[in-house]
Structures are given as C-alpha cells and as structure tokens.
Amino acid sequence: MSTPVRYGSWSVDRGATFGGLGVGTWVGAAASGIPVFAALGAQRWALAAAWTPLWAAAVVLLAVPVRGRTPLRWTWDAGHRLIGSVLGWTSWQARAATGSVEDLEEADLPGVLSGIRTHDGPPFGPLLARPVVVSDDRERTWAVVARIAHPGIGLSEAGTRARLGHGLAELLESAATGELVSSVVLQVRTVPDDGAERTAWQVANRRPDAPALAQAVTDELAEIMTAAGVRHEAFVTVVVPERRVARLAKEAGGGTDGRARVLYGVMSEFEARLLGGVGCTAVTWLDSPGLAAAVRTGFAPGDRARLTTEEPGLPMAVAGPSSAPPPERRHYEHDAWQSVTCTVLLPDKGAVMGALAPVLVPTTAGERRSVSVSFEPISHTRADRMIGGESMNSELTNEIRRRGGFRVRAVHRQEAARVEGRDVRFAEGNALVRVGVAAAVTVPGTWSISDYGRRLESSITSSGFKPLRLDLAQDTGFAAACVPLGVGLPRRRGVR
Template identity: 75%
Template sequence: MTVSAGPVRYGSWSKDKPGWFGGLSARAWIGVALSGLPMVLAAGANRWLLALAWAPAWAVLVVLLAVPVRGRSAFRWALDLLLRGIGGALGWTDWQSRAAAGTTGDLDDADLPGVLSGIQTHDGPPFGPLLARPVVVADHRERTWAVVARITHPGIGMSESTARTRMGIGLAELLEGAATTELVSVVALQVRTLPDDGAERAAWQQTHLRPEAPRLARAVTAELAAVMTHAGVRHEAFVTLVVPERRIHRQAKEAGGGVDGRARVLYGVMGEIEARLVGPVGCTSVTWLDSPGLASAIRTGFAPGDRAGLATAELAARTDSGIAAVLPMAAAGPTAAPPPERRHYVHDAWHSATCTVLLPDKGAVMGALAPVLTPTAAGERRCATVFFEPISSTRADRMVGNESMSSELATELRRRGGFRERAAHRRDAARVEGQDVRLAQGNALVRVSVAVSVTVPSTWSITDYGRRLEASVTGSGFKPLRLDLAQDSAFAAACIPLGIGLPRRRGAQ
C-alpha cells in the first residue's frame, strides 16, 4: 500500500495581456497623454484658467480609460453599447433560419446565427480503417479549418491522485505536440451535462419487454424508468482542433489542394491527437464526427430537448430503413434568434446565460470545476468549454523575455525607490522565472480560457439560474465574469463545439 502524495495544484499562469507600464497598455497611456495635452498647452501659454478648467475633464477621461469595470474600461463599455445600439437599429441582430422561412436551397449548407454565420461544412475523403468521412468545418470569417471529435472518458471522480496526475501529464504532452507541429492554433475541450431523456433505455425496454410479464412488474418497471429518467443526467464531451488557413495552405497545396488537400493534412494531425487522447489522456473512444453527427451536436447545443427525438429516430432507423434519421446541416441551428439580451441569450424555446472563468492566483487542482458541471435542478443543462491555444516557441520566448525584463525593471525601481518588496511581488518574480526555466526545458506556453453556460427552458427564470451558475463557479474557487453585451457569441463559445471562442488578435500566428 502506497501513501498518496496528495493532489497536484496547477497554477503559475499569468495575464494574457499584461500592462505595458503601471498595469496600463500602450493605447491607454497614449489616450491619457493626448487627453492631457490641451491642459499642458494651455499651461505653456500661461492660460491658467483654461488649464484649470480642463483639469476636471482630463481627470474624468483618465478614469474612463484607466479604471476597469467588470473587465472593461468605461470607455470600452460606452463603445460596446454604441455598437450594439447601432446594430439593433439597423436590424443586424435579428435572425431567422432559411428552413423556418421556407427558402432553404442546399440542405448541406449550414445556417447558423451570429458569429457562426461564416461556417461551411465539407465531407472529407475517407479516413481510418472504417473509411469514415469526417466533416471539415471552414470558417470563412476567421479563415480557419476545424475538425470535431466526440470522446468518451471514464472521468476522474473515482481516480486516484497518481492516475489524475498521469492524465494531466498526458494533456500537457498533447498540447506540447500541438505546439510542436505549429499547425493547430486552438484545441477546444467541451463537456456538457444535460438531462437524461431516456431514449436509449426506452428503446431497449421496448425491444426486450415480454408481453406475458405480470402487469404489476410492468407497472413497477415503467415507474422506475420514469423516476430514473427525471433524476438522471448525461455527459457529452467533444474535442475540436482549429487550424488557420495561413498555416495549412502550403502543405495543403502539396497534398492536392482544395478541401481534400486540407483534409489530408488535418488527418495527419487527427491521428497524432487521437493517439494521445486514447493513450496518456485515458479516453476509451474517439469518434471523428461526420456531417450528420456534427449537425446533431450543433442542434442539441441550441435545443437540448431535441436529443430524445434524434436518438429515437437513429435507433429506429437501424431496423427500418425507411425512417429518415439523418439531420441535415441546414436544420442544425435554431429556427429564430431574437436580438440578444444584455445578460442572456434566447434561442428557440430555451435561454442561456454564459460567463467566463477567471483563473485564481493560488492555482487549482484537477477536477475543481466539477461543481460547475453539476445541475442544480432537473431539466437544467450545464456546459463548459476550455480553449487551449499553443503558442509557437519563437513567440513564447519573446513573450517570456519581455515579461522577465518588465519584472526585473519593476523590482529595480522598487529597490531604488526604497519601497518594500511584498509577497505578491516575489510570487510574480518566481512565476516568471519558473516559466523561463520550463520554456528552456522544451515545454510549451499555452494560452487558456474557460467559458461556462447554463441553459434552461424559456419558461424558467434565467436570472435565477445565472446566479446559480456564478455561485457554482465561486464555490469552485474561481471568479465568474458575465459576458454582458456579448451573450450570443459567448453561447457559441461555451455550447457549440466548433472551436469559436478565443478572439483573434492582430499579429497572432
């Protein structure tokens, strides 16, 4: 019998965009300087009354530019409100599917709202020993290509500490492999906890039910099935690989060009990722989705209650070839999506509230987000998506070098100014030094973001369940941040397994 060393705490993460100086970016400092320029010019011309009159206005502008309010500056809030108002006035936020309007042309064309409107799907060439045809997702807005896999994992709830550590190391190796290939820009892991509809259980009971069974036994079986279905939950997990066009176009040209050439390059990446998922990560199965499978995953993301009908039709089609069980991509999205509200998103007969999860400075153990995926009421759906963006070694070395230089400069300024070095300063310096050491050892630098969402029927109070979601995040040791004014994009990131979530930054490779 071995004594467990205890759970491993993961941390040592830093801000995605650290302040250029004093916690502010270069743009903020430029705005502060330009807003104070009239006061300086007035003082230089000995117009002191004008300089004193402009001083309160300059102070207000500094507050608007420098003081963050729920993750954004007041100036950015005003700009977002203005853009949202313009979009609503021009009708850009209203959306209705072509299927609901009766104008559907090609059933294979995806018809999705908001940030998903640029999605187009293609059936790739045969892949694997079963000659399956995984769907290749093209995002024309972001100029990316993606593939989606449904995975099955036994979970870590009953695993020992050593097994959890081994799975964590396996995930780190997977991300390092993705960074080494320099093709994959985002690896998105999505987990859904949805109400159990009992479709498979009902089909099995209907097939194996004996007509000569006692009436009381059949009544008890039906009552137990109803109770189990009402109280049960089901878990779904997806992995999405996103590759930018600028990284794949050369290799795709050598592989034949077009969609098939890009698919062949993606198949090589899929084989490497699948081997690591089944091996060190501990997945029991990895299934790359074809077009009907992806359409079903998207549809159940928008409408969790439709899964029962889709599963029943699929099971019935196995015995009756006349039943149409394939869902076309044109019907995968919602029928209508009204303009998104400020703090939630309405889609068909459901509405969702989404927030991001801010990582704590003290770190977290594996499985700390489990309470976030636990529904608080029957009929509630929880989703969580973790986006991993492997950063190339050249860019990572430059980022860590700049952060190390800033840390040393700040330490030297505090020393010369006679200020006492606090524990937080020593912790930040040790974190930067640790990142530099791990990067020199060959480890990869990964950008991480987490989006979580709760979905309930439209007759329920989304305000109440949004608070419950935030309480679950807080109880897990993290800090929630509701994505106000962007709930439609946040829902797509948290609930739809297409790899859309991390914003694209200028100059990112």
C-alpha cells in the same frame, strides 16, 4: 495518501506592457495630458488647474477596468449594439423556417456561426468513415470535431490525476511544436438523463407476454433512474488556420480534400494521445449527421430524445434554431430556450484538477450546464518574445519601486517568482498555452433566466473561481460554450 497537484503557473495575458497597461493606453493617457503640461510650461496655472480634472477623467475612461472593460470600451460596445439593433443586423431567421432551403447540407446558423460551412472529407481510417471538415469563412479556419468518452477523475487518486494532467500537457506541447493547430477546444455538456437510449432498448427488447409485476417494476425503476441520472457529452475540436494549412494542402492535392488530408494527419496524432496519456476510452470523429445532431442539441437540449429515436440523419440546414431575436444584454434567447454565459477567471492561488466539477452539476431537472476550455498553443518564437517581455517588465517595475522608496510587497515578489518559474520551464522545453474558459447554463424560455444565471455564477464562485458575465456578447459566448464548432471567446485585440 498523496496530495493533489495544484496548478497555478498562469498569468494575465497582457503581452509586453508596463505597469499592467498596454502601449496604446499609455499613449492615450499621455496625449490627453498634453494641454496640462503645455499650460504648466507657459505658467498659466489657472488653465492647468482647469484641465487637470478633464485629464483625470480621460485617464479613468482609458485605464480603469469595470467588469473586464474600460468605460470607453463599454461605450463603444454599447454603441455598436445599439446601431446593430436599430438597423436590424441582430435579428436572424433560418431559411428552413421560410421554406427557402436550397441545399440541405449547407449550414444555416446565426451570429458568429454564420460563416460556418461543412464538407464531407475523403475516406478516413480502417472503416473508411468520412469525418466532416468544418470551415469558418469569417475567421478563415478549418476544424474537425470528435466525440470522446472518458471515465472521469471523480474516484481517481492524486497520482492518476497527475498522470492524466501530464498527458494533456504532452498533447498541447505536441500541438505547439507542430505549429499547425491554432486552438484545441474541449467542451463538456451536462444534462439530466432523458432516458432516450433506455426507452429505445426497451421498445426493441421488451416482451409483451412478460408478467405484469415485472413490467411495473421495470417502469418504476426506469422513472427513478431517469429522474436521478445525469448525462455527459464531451467533444474535442481541433482548429487549424488557413494561413498555416494552405501550403501543405496544396502539396496534398489542393482544395477541400487536400486540407482534409492534412487534418487527417493531425487527427491521427490527437487520437493516439487522447486514447493514451489523456485516458479517453473512445474517440469518434463526427460525420455530417453526427455534427448536425451535436449542434442541434447545443441550441435545443430537449431535442436529444427525438434525434436519438426518430431522426438519426439530421441535415445541417436544420441543425440551428428557427429564429434568434436580438440578443439581450445579459442573456441569449434561441427558440424555446435561453442561456447565460460567463467567462471563468483563473484564481491566483491555483486550482486542483477537477475543481470545475460543481459548475457542471445541474441544480434541477431540465437545466443544461456546459463548459468549454479553449487551449491555444503559442509558437516557440512568439512565446520566447512574450516571456522575455514579462521578465523585463517584472524586473523594471520592481526596480522602480525600490528606487522610489516604495515597499516591494509579497504579491510583487510572488509575481516575479512566477515569471521566473515560467521562464525556467520554457527553457526546459515546455510550451506556452493560452487558456480561456466559458461556462453556460441553458433553461426553457418560460423559466427565470436571471435566477439560473445567478446559480451558475454561484457554482463558479463556490469552485474557487471568479465569474465574469459576458454582457453585450451573450450570443458569441453561447456559441463558444455550447456549440462544438471551434468558435472561441470574443476578442478585443484582433490577434490570431
């Protein structure tokens, strides 16, 4: 029996830094120490001694991370949240709740999703379907969403898993080579099966003159299967920025239809690779009602049965929540539900394919788990610059340690070997991809969200990863983890 492949050739996304700190941090730390150096130059020892603790405090505020952010960044983010709460910027109510909807096809979503607009594209494919094209006015991007079906890898051998991983790598490398797609978001949502499809089938096919014993056995089996069953939903969102698609869209006729035609070419390529190397059994590009249902069940998992049996044509205007109060520091409330979102930090020792499976397992009926993995292919030119900076930084840091008489530890040698291996693979033609993982748990509003948040963190830890709660950004984290619209994790550097 072959050994599963362990993937672990990743590194922290720090760009061209020295000693793990960015250029801005080094400049700030040096600038805060100018009074100390000036006092030493003037031989004013008492003043230098008085300024030294202040300099040390400034360095701690600028450079020492606490749960992913420096103290100065925590203060800045908390101040923004406080100002927004006082001015009422964080409260939101749907137009449908007030009866002021003018266009039922116009999306009405809170927070970072407020800039989302949907457009029906021109006919696509042999069935002349009209997939919905999603535009984000805030981020200036265009996206298309597909619902996929995959048999899973639970019973697959190591060779099959390696082949599927190679297929995903080829898909991402093709996206990086084309330099058109900015991100590919894979989202999987797991909920206890509500039996909606089974109930609808029974209503349509059950015979009223069937024996009473057969009906009783059927009802008992349905109850047992519904309690034990788990349903998975998987979506793939392809995001293209406006600056990359504008010229091609002009050549394709301009406007929304021109951008949709460019996206259709990307969709055809992605569909072929998803059905091929990735191993999907079905790829369905969502139309407007399908996307509205996916968004609605993202905010309210309990509405899935009603949408399946009663409202197949849900308009986008009512796909979001009716109201969203100001987000709490450590969780997010939306209608009668509440969610906790954590980012998943990748372990240094690597992980095998399927290691995140325990994160998707609900611990009780009524709990919904969701995991989104965002892949951002990096262009060849920028990747070459980043890898060159990492290589120079690694060599310079180790050389300084040697000349200073410090020991080069095993972790330093391992990091240098990792950078060298990445450089070799890039020279062989492999692409560089930025990866972000967000996991969320959603439960009814009457349940203890703090308890289920701890359960989510425990599932992530038991899978071999490290959770990091998105404090002060739970609404954005929820949109990234639970709503298939291509919204990524919060960014601090503003780099697209």
